[in-house]
Amino acid sequence: MNAARPPERGPAAAEAVAGRIAGTVRADIRALAAYAVAPAADGIKLDAMECPYELPETVREDIARAVRDAALNRYPPGGTGALDQDVRQAFGIPAEAGLLFGNGSDELIHLIVQACCEPGDAVMSPWPSFVYFDMAARFDHARFVGVPLTDSLELDLPAMLRAIAQHRPKVVFLALPNNPTGGLWPDQAVQAIIDAAPGLVVLDEAYQPFAGQTWMPRLPALPNVAVLRTVSKIGLAGLRFGYLAGHPDWIAQFDKVRPPYNLNVLTQAALRAVLRHKPVLDAQAARLRADRAPLAAALAALPGVSVFPSAGNFVLARFSGQPDGNAVHLALKTRKILVKNFSGAHPLLAGCLRISVGTPAENAALLAALQDILRSH
Numbered sequence: 001m002n003a004a005r006p007p008e009r010g011p012a013a014a015e016a017v018a019g020r021i022a023g024t025v026r027a028d029i030r031a032l033a034a035y036a037v038a039p040a041a042d043g044i045k046l047d048a049m050e051c052p053y054e055l056p057e058t059v060r061e062d063i064a065r066a067v068r069d070a071a072l073n074r075y076p077p078g079g080t081g082a083l084d085q086d087v088r089q090a091f092g093i094p095a096e097a098g099l100l101f102g103n104g105s106d107e108l109i110h111l112i113v114q115a116c117c118e119p120g121d122a123v124m125s126p127w128p129s130f131v132y133f134d135m136a137a138r139f140d141h142a143r144f145v146g147v148p149l150t151d152s153l154e155l156d157l158p159a160m161l162r163a164i165a166q167h168r169p170k171v172v173f174l175a176l177p178n179n180p181t182g183g184l185w186p187d188q189a190v191q192a193i194i195d196a197a198p199g200l201v202v203l204d205e206a207y208q209p210f211a212g213q214t215w216m217p218r219l220p221a222l223p224n225v226a227v228l229r230t231v232s233k234i235g236l237a238g239l240r241f242g243y244l245a246g247h248p249d250w251i252a253q254f255d256k257v258r259p260p261y262n263l264n265v266l267t268q269a270a271l272r273a274v275l276r277h278k279p280v281l282d283a284q285a286a287r288l289r290a291d292r293a294p295l296a297a298a299l300a301a302l303p304g305v306s307v308f309p310s311a312g313n314f315v316l317a318r319f320s321g322q323p324d325g326n327a328v329h330l331a332l333k334t335r336k337i338l339v340k341n342f343s344g345a346h347p348l349l350a351g352c353l354r355i356s357v358g359t360p361a362e363n364a365a366l367l368a369a370l371q372d373i374l375r376s377h
């Protein structure tokens with residue numbers, strides 16, 4: 001909120017506002033809880049898959065110079081040109097593919113649903129998965145269909161194929177690896193979904209740098225697939241930049257619903273400066289990837305804790321004894337360690353906490369806290 005709050009004018013004004021909102025704002029929006037973003041706290045933040053490493057001084061200096069020289073008096077240039085070339089080169093986008101840039105990949109998810117879905121059309125994803133697939137679908141009047149994962153949180157391919165035949169989804173979102181479970185669906189299963197889907201299949205590779213696998217090179221051979229990526233999980237969450245790669249004719253359709261100038265001048269300038277140091281980002285991702293297995297193993301060794309296989313920069317752990325997931329989440333919070341609690345989010349996630357891989361010191365502090373919490377109960 002930008003404006004200062006007007007002086008309080010008493011309950012009558014509040015009632016008048018409430019009445020007007022009730023008659024104006026969509027009922028489904030009024031019934032929603034706002035997307036919860038935890039306030040930045042001191043302590044250890046392992047709840048949002050951010051990169052725990054700061055950029056080195058040399059890179060920051062390059063960013064400062066680029067931002068200083070940015071033309072803030074001008075509207076940002078369109079999404080082609082120099083930035084386009086830099087992104088293609090840094091992230092291995094096939095020359096044949098078109099590219100669309102978003103203010104975070106969340107915005108691109110919206111644009112896809114807006115462009116594809118009439119009211120009531122189905123948007124589908126295995127479930128649980130990234131909550132924003134569901135939210136974007138609802139906001140854009142589509143009908144979200146979540147197809148439950150198996151009890152061991154793996155893709156249920158037969159169920160997916162049945163649901164595709166039944167609901168004929170305009171868009172299928174597949175997060176590869178999946179958030180919040182960490183699983184990476186097998187290529188053959190993904191291909192079977194691509195073959196069966198009547199519309200577009202969006203492969204959301206937000207965690208691709210930690211999986212070491214990608215569909216990107218196969219894109220030119222797949223007429224109904226687009227690959228979605230973000231820089232948020234590789235050290236640039238504050239920048240708000242995502243990109244969608246697909247056949248240029250698909251991209252041209254989505255570009256029509258893109259808000260003009262969605263990518264601001266500062267983001268563009270900073271991103272181009274950072275991409276000149278791409279090996280720094282790669283090294284940070286490699287470090288997190290290497291630290292994932294030891295963290296997962298140490299968590300799995302705790303009493304009553306099981307860990308699901310993860311190809312991301314996080315692990316999902318289930319606390320099936322006492323204290324339960326909710327209590328462990330709270331106990332960590334009082335020790336100023338933030339993780340994401342999925343205990344109440346879905347029956348398949350009972351007792352589950354999602355923990356980002358942090359620095360070695362952060363991981364050690366988390367494990368020490370958990371040992372203490374589980375022992376002292």
Ligand SMILES: *Cc1c(COP(=O)(O)O)cnc(C)c1O
Binds near residue numbers: 179240241
């Ligand atoms: C974090 C995440 C995103 C969101 O990325 P932004 O670019 O920060 O909007 C998209 N998809 C998945 C699966 C994610 O986990």
